[in-house]
Amino acid sequence: MNEAKELEDELDVRDAYTRSYIRYMSSMYCDMEWAPAWIVKDKSRVPTDGTIGKYMIPELQEYADLRLRHDKHVQAVQDFEEERALDQVTMS
Numbered sequence: 001m002n003e004a005k006e007l008e009d010e011l012d013v014r015d016a017y018t019r020s021y022i023r024y025m026s027s028m029y030c031d032m033e034w035a036p037a038w039i040v041k042d043k044s045r046v047p048t049d050g051t052i053g054k055y056m057i058p059e060l061q062e063y064a065d066l067r068l069r070h071d072k073h074v075q076a077v078q079d080f081e082e083e084r085a086l087d088q089v090t091m092s
Contacts, residue, residue, distance in 0.1 A: 016054040
C-alpha cells in the first residue's frame with residue numbers, strides 16, 4: 001500500500017462524522033477494528049445541536065485548509081515560472 005499516494009487522494013471534509021464512518025476509515029487506513037477512543041469518548045467532539053452518534057473532527061478541516069493553501073501556492077509558483085519563461089522567450 002502506497003500511503004503517501006493515498007494521502008494525496010481527495011478527502012471529503014465535513015462538519016461531523018458518524019461513528020460508523022469513523023470506524024470504517026479507521027479499519028481502512030489504521031488497521032483498527034473500532035473508532036478511535038480519543039474521538040468517540042471526547043464529549044467536546046459531540047455536536048452541540050443534540051445530534052447522537054456524530055463527532056466533530058476539526059483537525060480534518062484544518063488539514064484540508066492547509067492542503068488548499070499549499071495547492072494554491074504551488075499553482076502560483078508554476079504560473080510565475082511559466083510567465084517568466086514566456087517573457088524570456090519573447091525577449092530573445
